Amino acid sequence: MDPRQHWVVPLSEAANCPEELIGGKAAKLGCAQAAGLVVPDGFCVTASAYEEFLAQSGLAKSVAMELGRKPLETMRWEEIWDTALRIRSEFLRTEIPKGVSADICRAVKKMHGKAVAVRSSALGEDSAGISFAGLHESVVGVMGEEAVLQAVRRVWASLWSDAALLYRRELSLDPMHSRMAVLVQEVIAEDRSGVAFGQDPRKLETDCAIIEAVPGQCALLVDGTVDPDRWIIRRSTGELVDWRPGIRDEAGADPLLEEDDLAGVLGLLGRVEELFGWPPDMEWTGRAARLTLLQARPITTNEPEKDDERSWYLSLRPGAKRLNDLARRVSEELIPELEEEGRRFAAEDLTAYNDDELADAIDIRLDALHKWHVVYREEFIPFAHGVRQLARYYNDAVRPSDPYEFVGLLKDQDMLASRRNRAFAKLARKLRTNKVLKDHLLAIVGREIQTTQTNWLQTIQPLRELAGGNELIEDLDLLIRDFMDITVGSQRLIDQPELILPTLLELTESAETTDGGAEDVGTTDTDDLESRLLQAVGDGRRDEATEVLRIGRLSWHLRDDDNLLVSRIESQLYRAASVGVERLRDNGRLSKDGDLSEAAVPVISAALRNPSQQSVELPRKEECASSFQSSSSAKARQLVGQPAAPGLATGSVRRIKSPESLAGFRSGEVLLCDAIQPMMTHIVPLAAAVVERRGGMLIHGAIIARELGIPCVNGIVDVMDLLVDGDLVTVDGHLGIVTVGKPEFDLELAAIADEKN
Amino acid sequence: MSFPDEPLLAPDADGRHIEDGHRQEDIAARIKKLVLGRPFAVLCTQGDGQPYGSLVAYAMQDDLRFASFATPTATRKYRLLTECDHIALLIDNRPEFPEEMMKVEAVTATGRATLIERGEEFERWAALLTGRHPYLSHFVRSSSCGLFRVEIVRYLHVSRFQEVRQWIPGSTG
Numbered sequence: 060m061d062p063r064q065h066w067v068v069p070l071s072e073a074a075n076c077p078e079e080l081i082g083g084k085a086a087k088l089g090c091a092q093a094a095g096l097v098v099p100d101g102f103c104v105t106a107s108a109y110e111e112f113l114a115q116s117g118l119a120k121s122v123a124m125e126l127g128r129k130p131l132e133t134m135r136w137e138e139i140w141d142t143a144l145r146i147r148s149e150f151l152r153t154e155i156p157k158g159v160s161a162d163i164c165r166a167v168k169k170m171h172g173k174a175v176a177v178r179s180s181a182l183g184e185d186s187a188g189i190s191f192a193g194l195h196e197s198v199v200g201v202m203g204e205e206a207v208l209q210a211v212r213r214v215w216a217s218l219w220s221d222a223a224l225l226y227r228r229e230l231s232l233d234p235m236h237s238r239m240a241v242l243v244q245e246v247i248a249e250d251r252s253g254v255a256f257g258q259d260p261r262k263l264e265t266d267c268a269i270i271e272a273v274p275g276q277c278a279l280l281v282d283g284t285v286d287p288d289r290w291i292i293r294r295s296t297g298e299l300v301d302w303r304p305g306i307r308d309e310a311g312a313d314p315l316l317e318e319d320d321l322a323g324v325l326g327l328l329g330r331v332e333e334l335f336g337w338p339p340d341m342e343w344t345g346r347a348a349r350l351t352l353l354q355a356r357p358i359t360t361n362e363p364e365k366d367d368e369r370s371w372y373l374s375l376r377p378g379a380k381r382l383n384d385l386a387r388r389v390s391e392e393l394i395p396e397l398e399e400e401g402r403r404f405a406a407e408d409l410t411a412y413n414d415d416e417l418a419d420a421i422d423i424r425l426d427a428l429h430k431w432h433v434v435y436r437e438e439f440i441p442f443a444h445g446v447r448q449l450a451r452y453y454n455d456a457v458r459p460s461d462p463y464e465f466v467g468l469l470k471d472q473d474m475l476a477s478r479r480n481r482a483f484a485k486l487a488r489k490l491r492t493n494k495v496l497k498d499h500l501l502a503i504v505g506r507e508i509q510t511t512q513t514n515w516l517q518t519i520q521p522l523r524e525l526a527g528g529n530e531l532i533e534d535l536d537l538l539i540r541d542f543m544d545i546t547v548g549s550q551r552l553i554d555q556p557e558l559i560l561p562t563l564l565e566l567t568e569s570a571e572t573t574d575g576g577a578e579d580v581g582t583t584d585t586d587d588l589e590s591r592l593l594q595a596v597g598d599g600r601r602d603e604a605t606e607v608l609r610i611g612r613l614s615w616h617l618r619d620d621d622n623l624l625v626s627r628i629e630s631q632l633y634r635a636a637s638v639g640v641e642r643l644r645d646n647g648r649l650s651k652d653g654d655l656s657e658a659a660v661p662v663i664s665a666a667l668r669n670p671s672q673q674s675v676e677l678p679r680k681e682e683c684a685s686s687f688q689s690s691s692s693a694k695a696r697q698l699v700g701q702p703a704a705p706g707l708a709t710g711s712v713r714r715i716k717s718p719e720s721l722a723g724f725r726s727g728e729v730l731l732c733d734a735i736q737p738m739m740t741h742i743v744p745l746a747a748a749v750v751e752r753r754g755g756m757l758i759h760g761a762i763i764a765r766e767l768g769i770p771c772v773n774g775i776v777d778v779m780d781l782l783v784d785g786d787l788v789t790v791d792g793h794l795g796i797v798t799v800g801k802p803e804f805d806l807e808l809a810a811i812a813d814e815k816n
Numbered sequence: 817m818s819f820p821d822e823p824l825l826a827p828d829a830d831g832r833h834i835e836d837g838h839r840q841e842d843i844a845a846r847i848k849k850l851v852l853g854r855p856f857a858v859l860c861t862q863g864d865g866q867p868y869g870s871l872v873a874y875a876m877q878d879d880l881r882f883a884s885f886a887t888p889t890a891t892r893k894y895r896l897l898t899e900c901d902h903i904a905l906l907i908d909n910r911p912e913f914p915e916e917m918m919k920v921e922a923v924t925a926t927g928r929a930t931l932i933e934r935g936e937e938f939e940r941w942a943a944l945l946t947g948r949h950p951y952l953s954h955f956v957r958s959s960s961c962g963l964f965r966v967e968i969v970r971y972l973h974v975s976r977f978q979e980v981r982q983w984i985p986g987s988t989g
Contacts, residue, residue: 129976693982693983694982694983695982696980697979697980806969810927810928810967
C-alpha cells in the first residue's frame with residue numbers, strides 16, 4: 060500500500076515512515092522509541108489523513124476564500140483572529156471522512172480506554188530555524204473515540220490559528236502549503252515534568268544545559284501557567300552553575316528535582332543528542348530512572364528582531380490564570396484608579412494656579428496620560444482576550460453554525476457608553492413630547508454658534524423661560540459633564556456642547572428612542588444562549604463555564620469603559636493645556652497660533668515655566684498625505700470587508716473625522732469612520748449602516764451594530780479615502796460588501812450621444 | 817489619542833505603511849497586464865433585451881482605448897452587433913487559477929463596437945488584430961467577415977472574488 064494512503068501509523072512504526080507523512084515531532088519520537096528511549100505509546104494521524112479531510116469536505120476552498128479576502132499583511136491581528144475563528148468553527152463542524160475516522164477509532168480502541176494527549180506534528184514544524192512551539196493546539200486528557208476525533212479536528216484547525224498564521228507570515232511561508240499530522244499518545248501521570256536544553260539557547264554556550272521543572276504536567280510549563288524551577292548545569296563536569304526557584308504559591312519550597320533527577324535528565328539529554336546529532340530542546344516527565352521523553356527538537360536559535368512585536372501578539376492570548384489575574388487587577392485596581400484620577404483632574408480649578416503651578420498640572424496630566432497609554436497596551440488590550448476565550452469556549456462546547464453566536468452573551472452590560480446612550484435616549488424622548496422646546500432647539504441648531512462656554516450659556520438661557528426648559532438644561536448639563544469630558548482627536552467634546560444638539564434632535568426622530576433605547580434589548584436571547592452553553596458543558600464543568608462567562612463579560616464591559624476613561628485623562632490634559640495657551644496669549648507670548656496637540660503640550664508647559672517671557676510658537680499638526688481618490692482616477696465600485704453585522708441597507712455616506720462631523724450626522728446615513736470609538740457610539744442608533752476601516756468582529760462598531768440590528772462591514776483598507784460624503788452605498792452586512800452607486804451606464808450612453816452629435 | 821482595539825500587523829501602528837502600499841497598487845497597470853496578456857475575450861451583445869455571449873479572439877491597443885475583433889457576417893453576434901452596438905468584453909485569468917478563486921482577476925470593458933469598412937482604416941485595425949493573432953490573417957480579410965473596432969468607455973476590474981474598481985481609459989492613474 061502506498062504510504063500516502065495510510066491515515067494512521069502506530070508510533071512503534073513511525074521510525075520507518077517518511078517525515079513528510081507524520082511530521083517532525085512524531086518522526087523524532089518514533090526514532091527515539093525505536094532506539095529504546097521511553098516514549099508514551101500511541102499513534103500518528105498522518106498528513107495524508109488531513110489532506111483527505113480537506114479534500115473530501117471542500118474545506119481547502121473555504122480556507123482559501125477566508126485567507127484570500129484581503130492580503131494577509133493588511134489584516135490587523137484581530138482580523139486574523141476572526142479569520143482563524145471562522146476556519147476553526149468550520150473544522151469543528153465538519154465530518155471526518157469515514158475511512159479516516161474508522162482508522163482513528165480503531166487505533167483509539169487499541170489504547171484500552173486510557174486518557175490521551177492529542178498534539179500537533181505539523182510538517183516542518185520543528186527545525187533549527189523554525190519553531191512552532193506553543194502555536195499549535197494540544198488537547199490533553201482526552202477519553203473516548205468521539206472526543207479524540209473532535210480533538211484531532213481542533214489540532215488540525217490550529218494550523219490556521221491566529222498565532223500560526225502570524226508566524227508563517229513573519230517567516231514568509233505560504234500558509235496554503237502547510238500540512239498537519241497529529242500525534243495521539245497516552246498521558247503519563249507523573250509528579251514532575253519539564254523542559255531541558257542541551258545548550259543555553261540564549262548564549263549558545265555549548266557546555267551548559269538548562270533544565271526547567273514544574274510539579275505535574277509539562278503543559279503547565281509550556282503554556283506559562285506555572286513558573287518553573289531552573290537549573291543551569293555544566294555538562295562536562297556536572298557542576299551546578301545556577302539555580303533559580305520558580306515563583307509559585309508555596310513559598311520557600313524545596314527544589315523540585317533532586318540530584319539523581321537532574322542526573323537523569325542530563326543523561327536523557329545526552330542520549331537524545333547522540334541519537335539525532337544535535338543538542339536538543341526536549342520535554343520530559345518523571346523522575347530519575349523512569350524518565351519519559353515527550354518531545355525532542357533542535358534548539359531554535361533565532362534572536363527576536365529589535366522591533367519584533369511577536370511576543371506582544373502572543374501575550375494578547377493570555378492563559379486562564381493570567382486572564383484571571385488581569386480581571387482582578389483591571390476591575391479592582393486599574394479602572395477605579397483611572398476613574399479617580401480623571402475625577403480629581405476635572406475637579407481642579409486651574410485658573411487659580413500661577414504659571415509654575417499650571418505647568419506642573421499640565422506635566423502631571425501628560426505623565427498620567429503616558430502611564431495610562433502603557434497600561435492600555437500592556438494590560439487593557441491583553442484583557443480583551445477574555446471575550447475571545449469565551450468565543451472559543453462557547454464554540455467548542457455548543458458548535459453553533461454562526462461562530463459569532465456567543466456575542467449575544469455580551470448584551471446588556473452596564474457600560475459607560477450604554478449609560479451615556481440611555482441618557483441621550485431619555486432626553487430625546489422628553490424633547491419629542493415637548494414641541495415648543497424642540498422647535499427652540501431646532502432654531503438654535505440653525506444658527507452659527509461660537510464655541511465658548513459663555514456663548515453656550517447665553518444661547519440656552521432663553522430655554523429657561525419655557526415649560527420644561529430648566530429641566531432640559533439640567534439634564535443637558537449632567538449629560539455633558541458626566542459623559543462628554545472626552546476627546547475626538549485633540550478636541551474636547553465638553554468644550555463644544557452645542558455639537559450634541561443636532562444628534563439629540565435627530566434622536567427624537569429615531570425609532571430607537573421610541574422603543575426605550577437601543578440598550579434595552581431583551582434578555583431572553585442572552586438567557587437562552589447561557590442555558591445552551593451550560594447544558595453543552597454539563598454539570599461537571601458548570602463552574603468553569605460560569606467563570607469563563609464572567610471573565611468574558613467583564614472583559615467586554617471594561618474594554619469599553621477604559622477607552623472613555625483614558626479619553627477623559629486626555630481631555631483633562633487638553634483642558635490644562637488650553638488654560639496655558641490662553642495665559643500665553645493674554646501675555647502676548649504666542650507669536651503664532653498653532654494647533655493644540657500632544658506635541659504642543661510640552662512646549663506650553665515649558666513656556667509657562669520660562670520667566671524670560673520669550674514668545675513661543677506651537678507646532679502645527681501634520682496634514683495627512685493625499686488620498687487614493689486624488690492620486691488616481693480609479694474609482695471604487697464594490698468594496699470587500701468583513702461581514703461584521705448582518706443586514707442590508709442603502710444610504711448616503713457620512714465620514715466621521717471630527718466632532719463637527721459627529722454633530723452633522725443625520726438619521727438614515729451610512730456611518731463611515733476609521734473605527735467606531737466609544738465616544739461616538741451615541742450616533743450609531745441613527746445610522747442606516749456602519750462601514751469602518753479597522754476590521755474585527757469584536758470591535759465596538761461591530762458589536763453595537765449587531766445589537767441594534769444595523770448592517771456593518773469593516774476592515775476595508777483605504778475606505779476613508781475611497782468613499783466621500785454623499786456617496787450612495789449599499790452595505791451588505793451578510794457578505795461584507797459595500798457597493799457604490801446605482802448600476803448605471805451614463806458614461807456609455809454619453810459616449811454614444813457624443814458620437815451621434 | 818487613537819485607541820487601537822488591537823494592534824495592526826504592519827510595522828506602522830497607524831496603518832500608513834499598509835495603505836501606502838495599497839495605494840500604489842495601480843489598477844490601470846493591473847488592467848493593462850490582464851487585457852494585453854490574454855488573446856481571447858467573451859463578447860457580450862444583446863438583442864430584443866436578450867443578452868448573448870460569445871468567445872472572440874481580440875487585440876487591444878496599448879493605450880487601452882480601442883480593441884478590435886472579427887466575426888463572420890452570418891453569425892448571430894454579427895446580426896446583434898448591427899442592431900445594437902452597445903457591447904461588453906470580459907477578459908479574465910480563470911484558466912491560471914482553476915482551484916484558487918480568490919486569485920482570479922477579471923475585467924469587464926464596456927463600450928461601442930463599430931463595423932469597419934474596407935480601406936485604409938480597415939487595414940489599420942486588421943493589423944492590430946492579426947499582429948496579436950497572425951493565424952487569423954486570412955479569416956479577417958475574407959469577404960464574409962466583419963471587422964469591428966471597439967471604443968472602450970470604461971473598465972471594471974474585479975479581484976478577490978468581489979472587489980471592484982472602475983477605471984476610465986485616457987485618465988491618469
